[in-house]
Amino acid sequence: MKIYDVDGFPNPARVRIALAEKGVTEKVEFVPVDVMGGEHRTPEYRAKNPDAVVPCLELEDGTFISQCNAITEYIDAAFDGPSLTGETPRERAQIAMMNLRAENGLLNAVGAYFHHATPGLGPDLETFQCAEWGNKQKEVASGTMVYLDTVLSENAYLAGDRFSMADITAFAGLAFADFAGIEIPESLENLLAWRANVASRRSIAA
Structure with missing residues (x-):
């Protein structure tokens, strides 16, 4: 591979x-x-x-x-090992749902902001930009952070009590937000605690 x-x-x-x-x-x-x-x-x-x-x-x-x-x-x-996408139909559906929410509402929204409302990867690669769209997507990303914080007030992870693909996507989205200059509000204590917990996993900390 x-x-x-x-x-x-x-x-x-x-x-x-x-x-x-x-x-x-x-x-x-x-x-x-x-x-x-x-x-x-x-x-x-x-x-x-x-x-x-x-x-x-x-x-x-x-x-x-x-x-x-x-x-x-x-x-x-x-490959063997704990499933990242779910084992039962319900788990698979819940993980897929939360993964898409994290992808569309956070990671992709941050990407739209970065590529449209900032210099992004530079003029040679950013051949079309719409700042208005990018700034709107920054609002979407910030709103998704609030939503994820609410989810994490009741669950250890985004799709329940097990680490999954949804957590991977959200973690990458927050890292991208850092790079793009979109801060996580200190009031989102659940999201910040979740992030610190995920960051300590061997797959990431290593």
């Missing part, structure tokens, strides 16, 4: 945490993609991943899988 990614970027981080949680990081070859140099937009990379983003998983038979949720689904099913 190969993972085409950029170490330190939020979406690649989600996949790397999932691999570490399953204890299989050493079974994967990481292939760096020069995003700052535009490699992800070349015909060669688009042939692997038409989305022109990282990460992208290449299987031994030459199959390419993109989109973090799909990659994590594969990793979770392909």
Whole structure:
């Protein structure tokens, strides 16, 4: 297996945490993609991943899988260890729901703010920007933080009492928020405590 990614970027981080949680990081070859140099937009990379983003998983038979949720689904099913996507129909549905809320409301919203309302990755890569949209998505991200804090007032993790893909996505989203300059209000004590707890996990702290 190969993972085409950029170490330190939020979406690649989600996949790397999932691999570490399953204890299989050493079974994967990481292939760096020069995003700052535009490699992800070349015909060669688009042939692997038409989305022109990282990460992208290449299987031994030459199959390419993109989109973090799909990659994590594969990793979770392909390797032993505690499930990150749920074992029962109810668990799977709850985790998928919370993962999408964390992805759309936090990580993607922060991304829209970063790419549209700040210099982002620079003029060579940010070929279209709409500051109004970016700032609106900053509001969405801040609102999602409040929502997640409420969820965490009743649960240890975002989809119940077990660490899951939803927690990975939210954790990456908050890291991206730090980078983009969107602060977590100190009043969101549950979210801050959850973040500190997740940060201490071996898959992340290492």
